[in-house]
Amino acid sequence: MSLPPQAQWPTGDVEQLEPLVARVLAPNASPYTYTGTQTYLVGTGEGLAVIDPGPADPAHLEALTRAIGESPVVAILCTHTHRDHSPAAAPLAQMTGAPIIGCAALHIFSDEPRVDAPFDQDYAPDRALTEGEQVTGPGFTLTAVSTPGHTSNHLCYALEETGALFTGDHVMGWSTSVVVPPDGDMADYMASLDKLYAREDRIYYPAHGPAVEKPKQLVRGMAGHRRARERQIVKLLTEEARPIAALVPVMYKGVSEKLWPAAGQSVHAHLIDLERRGMATRSGDIWAIG
Structure with missing residues (x-):
């Protein structure tokens, strides 16, 4: 984007x-x-x-x-x-x-x-x-x-x-x-x-x-690039459980904020994939590793 x-x-x-x-x-x-x-x-x-x-x-x-x-x-x-x-x-x-x-x-x-x-x-x-x-x-x-x-x-x-x-x-x-x-x-x-x-x-x-x-x-x-994004998500959530809205500004620093909503959707898609593979869990809007 x-x-x-x-x-x-x-x-x-x-x-x-x-x-x-x-x-x-x-x-x-x-x-x-x-x-x-x-x-x-x-x-x-x-x-x-x-x-x-x-x-x-x-x-x-x-x-x-x-x-x-x-x-x-x-x-x-x-x-x-x-x-x-x-x-x-x-x-x-x-x-x-x-x-x-x-x-x-x-x-x-x-x-x-x-x-x-x-x-x-x-x-x-x-x-x-x-x-x-x-x-x-x-x-x-x-x-x-x-x-x-x-x-x-x-x-x-x-x-x-x-x-x-x-x-x-x-x-x-x-x-x-x-x-x-x-x-x-x-x-x-x-x-x-x-x-x-x-x-x-x-x-x-x-x-x-x-x-x-x-x-x-x-x-x-x-x-x-997609594999690198996944590794970035895993690293950030290993440090601290957090919502997608807290992941995007860190992951997409330097990208226009107008594009953050779209970036958040792709982050969400990564998280769903990680969840299906047993690597991520969620409680409400908070995501964690494990």
Whole structure:
């Protein structure tokens, strides 16, 4: 997590990243979306797949319509159903006639406050993909890679022809992913990082931030960062039992206080994982080791 850079970003423009991949940036920059949600167009003029159509923002939908032009859309795919990723799927499907194919619907009702984008309760796919299932179009094949953790329904998509992987919010170069209980799960997130590390993808295209040109190096670093955070939690709680609100200022010293609520959610996810493994206990809002 970090505050978005102070710069003008090409929202609404089509950026051709490689022959089969183009990108359109939505105008929704924030501390949780960085410069905004990046919608990817995969394919050629003979047929396209749209990955993470983004928010149902009229300007973004107009930009996507311009970018698509006369090309038929064979599928609209979402990596997960946070509201900065999937709400534009339904209006785009109406405009193009394309089916919504990808992650499963997820309906979470919780009294716990969310610091990132809440879930899109209206998302309704025509077909939900599971691990290894594919979507094909003229000259491209996208394979679903199940990566729960950030959300339980998170999918990445592998472009088989080029070795690119569309990683949604699971792996991003600008920030670690926020893991928010009860749906977000730290153990699942770590397992999904291990899963990607075992792959041989050439490049990652995340939903936020720049492309990742050294995927294994980044994933190794992210896993190491999470393990370091866990060790930090264990050390602090070994010294003294305390609530999450007392852990965050120590652990995230130097990080903008605006981002502490999100950091606290990831700390909570770590603690739940430690509790399941028999390493932490809680009494009310006080956590302890043992």
